[in-house]
Amino acid sequence: MAVTTYKCPNCGAAMSFDSKTQKLACPSCGANLSVTDYDNYIKELDKEFGKADEADFKEEERDETASESNMKIFHCQSCGAELVTDKYTSATFCSYCGNPTLVEERLEGEFSPEYVIPFKIDRERAVSIYKDWLKKGPLTPKTLSKKSMIEKISGVYVPFWLYDFDANAQVNAAATRVRTIRRGDTEYIYTDHFQVYRDVTAEFDKLPADASKKMPDEQMDMLEPYNYADLVDFKGGYLQGYLSERYNYNSDELKDRAKVRASKYISDIARDTIQGYTTVNILGKRENIRNLGHDYVLLPVWMLNYSFNGKDYSFFLNGQTGKIVADRPISAKRTVFFSLLIFILAFVIINIGGLLLW
Known part of the structure; x- marks a missing residue:
């Protein structure tokens, strides 16, 4: 089984799909190519230099071990860290350096999708929507707004x-x-x-x-x-x-x-x-x-x-x-706090109203 990384034609860094531009973007040199143009570029390399040179741009590696639980272990092409996937994962990225990787065999033959709707909302926008959603729930636990929690939002x-x-x-x-x-x-x-x-x-x-x-x-x-x-x-x-x-x-x-x-x-x-x-x-x-x-x-x-x-x-x-x-979970502490706040405000308003009438 092979893993593949799309590498920048200019500098060799791993490229990712940018939902804003709808193109493959290089985080290192800023280059961008449409997905179709990138594939055509690789095909031209095949014709001109042969598949051996394609490895400089779409890097592949065979999995080294397979456990009884159908987990597969690969190595990141950028930093060498282990990538562990289950038998259904077809695209992932290195948790250490963020290098994106495809498991090509799980996208071929009967597992090859006919179509895809590319992401239109990028991570920054997704996080913004999530934060706005949190604000609409005053009883939502604070733990959901922590940076460590927000960083877990994943595009799938x-x-x-x-x-x-x-x-x-x-x-x-x-x-x-x-x-x-x-x-x-x-x-x-x-x-x-x-x-x-x-x-x-x-x-x-x-x-x-x-x-x-x-x-x-x-x-x-x-x-x-x-x-x-x-x-x-x-x-x-x-x-x-x-x-x-x-x-x-x-x-x-x-x-x-x-x-x-x-x-x-x-x-x-x-x-x-x-x-x-x-x-x-x-x-x-x-x-x-x-x-x-x-x-x-x-x-x-x-x-x-x-x-x-x-x-x-x-x-x-x-x-x-x-x-x-x-x-949306409900925080018991926040529920008590807002209940007391409403009670106090109601008490103040009633008493002020009574004094004015008096």
Whole structure:
């Protein structure tokens, strides 16, 4: 198994993907290249000098040991420190020098994503959004705002399957419409009964299902929607400087989960076409949902996991849109403090009001 580092053509330093410029950037000399231009540059090197010289720019090393727990050990190409990954990690970086590294074998063949949405929100912006979120919770524990905690915020490319479905729903319903007519002092109420039938067809494109065991399904669903207009053909350069994992679940294993969503959507559409009635009672429904295809993609997420009073919490941020999905712990000390403060303020206001009236 090989690990790869994208190196600057000018100075040889490790490059990372910059979400602001949407290019590979060198932190040493300031050079930047689009991911496509970088790949084309490497191809030109292949043609001109052969693959031996490519190692000067995309450095590779074989893993040295593999434990029974499927952990792999590599060496950082910059400082020589050990990089330890599990069998699903496809992109990581050295915790000592920050050198970004790809595990190419976990991005090839059946594990090669078709598309990726590159990060649009950089680390600086993600930290700013996190701090703003903290300020909106006065009872949030102070420990969440410590520098050591904020430094743990990580950008992760999460594996997803995107499914396309053709769906049809046939619905039978009993409906009523109530009319009220007044003649003189008398009010007449009429109830009309209707048999309603709907036959609705729709196509659903790119219904997502996260394929990672580590990521909670509910929170990943809540991070939607992503703007799929930003999907680009996958290239390893987009992962430089971020974490990434290959999928844990294949497309067949998650297809039923996505199908449930398609079923709900077509049912809701069919039901929404039955309008203008006082009551509607669905008597029967037939559905036909057909999978038209699927794509394996990587989607950007900023995340932070933390514990408070023995309970685990998470902060997730959509790395494209900035949408937040997070758990907020409550500090007992701050709750007591603010309760006392409110009590004192209320006491003062009541007494001042009483003196003024007197």
